[in-house]
Amino acid sequence: MDTYTFATSRQLDYPVCVKINNLEGRQTAVNPSVLLRHPEIRHIGSVQSPLSELFVTAQIWAESKPLGVSSQTPHMFFKNSRTWNKWLELPILVKDCPITTQVTITIWDLSPLPVDGSLQHAVPFGGTTIPLFDDDGVLRKGRQKCKVYRKRAADGRSPSSTPHIPRLRRRRRGEEIPAPLPEEEELERLEALLKKHEMNEIPQNDWLDQLVFQRMSKISREVDANARKRAALRRVEKRKAKAEIASNTAVPEDERDDSELDDEERFTLYVDFPRFDFPIVFEDHSYDRPKLMRDFYNSASADGLNAKAPPEVRYGPGIAAGNLVVDDEDYPVINIFDPEQFQKDNPCETKHRRLVRSDRNAYFDADQKPNAKLRDELNDILSYGPTQELNAQEKDVLWTFRRHLSKDKRALTKVVKATDWNSPNEVKQMTDLIPKWAEIDVDSALELLGPNFDNPVVRGYAVDRLRKSGDDELRLYLLQLVQALKFERYDGEEEGLPASSLAKFLIDRAAHNFQLGNYLHWFLMVECDDRGPDTNAANRKLFARVEYHFMLELERCDPEQRRTLLRQGEMIAILSKISKDIRFGRDSRPHKIERLKKYLADPKNDLLNIDPPLPLPLDPSIEVSGMIPDESNVFKSSLSPLLLHFKIATAEGPDNEDTSSVRSQKLKSDSRFSIIFKTGDDLRQDQLVIQIISLMDRLLLRENLDLKLTPYRILATSPQAGAVQFIPSIAISAVSSKYKGSVLAFLRANNADPEGPSGVRKEVMDTYIRSCAGYCVITYILGVGDRHLDNLLLTPEGKFFHIDFGFILGRDPKPFAPLIKLCKEMVEGLGGTTSTQYAQFKQYCFTAFTTLRKSSSLVLNLFSLMVQSSVQDVRMVEEQLGGVGGVVGKVRERFHLDVSEEEAVRLLDQVLADSVNAVFGVVIDRLHELVQNWRA
Incomplete structure (x- = not known):
């Protein structure tokens, strides 16, 4: 048994090839009277000699358009018959050919006086068009018999006017189409068997094959002779009919139509396609859906919605789908993908929505209140998660009752989504209503700072809500708020920062709280140094601008804090250099440990004694006065992380700060703080997870549920370096x-x-x-x-x-x-x-x-602010699933x-x-x- 029975065209990395074998047929002599009226005809090669030097060109067409240039046979001198036996390689691979691919083959004659006056002395002797795939979508192989249409170049349109197998003529009213003769049917049957014989599907027998070939030649000659006789009779009958309609009118011999000439001469071109052991079945290239379509189908499947079916359209005249044959009366209905199906609104619905939201209804909406049914519907809409999309009807309901909903803090984000921010009228109404809205929660404020909201009034209102949060609470969201700076819009020519902007708010708060300023500084510095493939220069310039204004504010308010941050940077730079030297060293681990101790004890590095004490970047509530080189260590790992011990200068901190974090090492009985410092690893993803764990720990403690979590400290000091708190375990x-x-x-x-x-x-x-x-x-x-x-x-x-x-x-x-x-x-x-x-x-x-x-909305909104960050898995999931729905959807489904x-x-x-x-x-x-x- 064969392991497989067919292959697909996508697997065939091979150019389309066709072999031009020979041309069969007898040319009718030109009447001398015609030569007298058209003397230029006598110079055409085929008129002068029945074995004139013809050449053949082949070209790929699809969807009525040429694909690539044509290939041609060399000029040849024929002795007994017009036989080329030449392979032509066309400039397109089989795997790239669509199902509608056709090979147009034109036989060219030579004429010193071309009719169109061009410099190319070639006139069409005849042409034929053969589809590359048959009606079943199988690649053609082996010998093919193609009818040649005299004096016409091959037509590659769909449908073609020069098909290699003539289509049956449509029966006119009162006309009877004659049935094929028995000799023609027998010849077609024998030709099909001959093709199987050539493909070795029929056993060969030399002496019997010779007899069959002779018999086939005789039948072929008889069929051709009978066909020419019938063509002559039809021509005589047609002339008689025309003479009856218009007396003294005759059709000159040289003006007879091409169909009469084709039937009379019956030229046939034999070509070969490459042979394969198995059928090659067409396989189309599967393209990924556009990002917009992926978002729609994902949301539709999640919400149990049925996507709209693709529209049915009709091709224009002369164009068919696939290998279907069309005529002037019956065009097939086919389905196509409409990329604007879910991108652009229905014009009728858009007009209706504009009328509903026009100024004439503004005062009417002010006093409108929902009935019981609409209240239930509004409550359902307000219970939606932050990532759920609103349809047109839900948006209209929210907009109609926006003033009634202004008393509900949950409704602001939904009404903002329902607002058409491209309409000046709706923008004005909404900006006037937002300041009067009920005070929203922090999770709603974070949602309004996300990538889907860019109106300054909306973002300014969210910033005003954050002003009421304490520094400890703000520090829980600081990592995401720094990423939300990417969604701000600033005037490039403006020197300062807008007073209502998120950046100005963070700078003002960080300048008056050292712990907040410490983390803001390092979060900004990491983003400024990030030059990975997922970042761009505009974001780096934005973060550098915010860091610059932060330093200016510190210089004005607290110069000592600015000097402290600069000292922290110097210490981190020294540790990074030591870590790289240890990591890339080729000596053994014991030698690396000795080198580390030597580096830490070197007075040039200013690590043995730090005077005055320096707040640790990992935990600025701890001030360190030096390091303990003798107890340092190098872990057994490919990155060679360093275990460092700092001497704590003061162990006390505010009683109300960060009760959920680890404080076991800050007791007076233990005067050291241990960290793990390493380079070559991006710690921003670990930093994000620890931040979420700290937030969840606080949420649980707020409900009096202490799960004894250990949200140890972690800080990325650069895209490829950072510090981690060491917990004895x-x-x-x-x-x-x-x-x-x-x-x-x-x-x-x-x-x-x-x-x-x-x-x-x-x-x-x-x-x-x-x-x-x-x-x-x-x-x-x-x-x-x-x-x-x-x-x-x-x-x-x-x-x-x-x-x-x-x-x-x-x-x-x-x-x-x-x-x-x-x-x-x-x-x-x-x-x-x-x-x-x-x-x-x-x-x-x-x-x-x-x-x-x-509190799922808070967690989801924090992840929505991270969708454009350089955190590895966040970026990867966002690229695979698309947009905020992809990243947040992963967390949402676990809730x-x-x-x-x-x-x-x-x-x-x-x-x-x-x-x-x-x-x-x-x-x-x-x-x-x-x-x-x-x-x-």
Whole structure:
């Protein structure tokens, strides 16, 4: 049995080739009377000799247009017959040919006196057109018999007037089309068998084949003779009919139509196409849908909407779809893709909308209130998520009741979306109404600062709402607010910044709060240095402008803060140089550690003693007075990260600042702060994840739910360098090897209590249960991937946490990875799936998930501000799925906002069960362990 029975044209990376074999037919002699009236005819080559020197050209056509230039045979001298036997290679590949491709073949005669007076002494002897694919979409192969239309060049239009197989004439009224003769039917049957014989589909037998060929030649001559006789009779009958209509009128012989000449001479051209062992079936090139169409179909499938069917259109006269044959009366109906189908509005609906929203209804709308049915409809619209699109009817309802909705803080973002900002009338009404609107929440303000809103009044109102937020709350959103600067519109000629702009607001707040200014400075510097493929010079220029005005403001308000930031930059530059030297060094790890200690102790680097103390860029609430070189280390990794220990000058900070962050290293009993500094790695994605974890921790604490999370500090100091807070902990993989896979053994070793649950102190076990639940829910919502036992850490106090967020938003390099990393070691630490601790763990998961669902709009709006950032996975998902809906949609689907709270909890419970029983997770952990041991 053959492994396959056909191939596709997209697999054929080979040019279209056709072999011109021979021309058969007998030319009718020109009447002497015609030569007397047209003496220039006598100089045509075919008139002078029946074996004159003809040449052939071939060209590719499709959709009534030529594709590429033509190819031609060389001039040849014929002895007994017009035989070329020459292959012509056409300048187009088979894989690039559409289904409507035709090969136009024209036979050219020579004339010293061309009729059109051109310099090209070639006149058409005849032409024929043959489709490259047959009616079944199969590439033609082998020998082809083509009818030649005398004195006409090949026609490549659709449909062609010179088809290689003549189409049946349409029967006129009262006319009877004669049935084909038995000899013609027999000849067609034999020619089909001959083609199979040439393709080796029929066994060859030399002596019998010779007899068959002789018999076929005789039948062919008889058919040609009979055809010429019938053509002569039809010509005589036609002349008699014309003579009856108009007496003394005759058709000169040289003016007879081409059909009579074709029937009388019956020229046939034999050509060959390349032969293949299998049929080559046409396969069209599949183009990606435009971004606009992807957004529509994605939203339609998500909302359960049915997309409109493509419109039905008709081609114009003389043009057919595919290989269909059309005539003057019946054109086929075909479907085409209309790129404007969902891009441009219906003109009738646009006119209706303008009338509804015109000035004449402005005063009428002021007192209009919705009835009960419309109130329910408006409540449904206001419950939509930030990424859900509004249809035309919903926009009209929102606009009609905009003044009534101004009392509802949830409605502003929806009404702004329903406003036509290209209409001066609607813009004026909306800008007058916005200042009177009820005070909106922070999540709505962040949505108004997104890429879909560029009106200065709208963005200014959102900035005014942010002015009421405290510095601690503002710091939670600062990373996204810096990215929102890309969506601002500034006058290039204006020197300063508009007072209502987001940039001016951030600068004013950061200039009066050092911690806020510290992070703003480093976020801006990283964006200024980013020269990756996903960035552009305009954004870098924008961030540089904001940084410049920030420095001017600091010079005016607090010059000492500006000098502090410059000192931080000098220290980071020195650490970056040391890290690069250690990373690219070829010596062993012990030698690298010695070199690191030497670098840190070198007085030229000013790291051993820092005077005056310097706020640490990673955590500006901590002032460091120097480093401890003897305890520094180099991790075993390809990037050689550095473990650095800073001496803390002062351990106290404001009591009300960042209660959710790690403060275990800031106690007076411990006068050091440890960080991991590395180069060659973009930490902005990890920085984003940690920021979201810190925000979620604050949201949970606001609902009195403390899940003992560990949002350690992380700061990208450049696109390829950064610092991470070091938390004393042990990886689950190390626990597995040292304590024989028992997390309980590790907890008992550090917190033994015979009376506690599973022999562990009660508060430590409670911390472990809560932290496991918190990170399971958060990593599930963020779609964190590439989870293995080396990036799951555990502190002696029972705090469980994740590190290394190189894959988020559902991306995972490992196949069949579970949606939640709940390995057997974690479950064993909980006492098994039947224990009381595991039941508490699940309850914490459900409570945390339902709590975070209530603030889903805030999380989604923060991600919507990141769609144009250089965060790797955000950029990748945005390019694959398109726009804000792609990035935010990935997070939105994990919240399960389209179902009730009970159904969402049930879905999370199923995910937890699947993760516990996941077999591939165990296999992946073992494979990762083997790879790590092999590298070591």
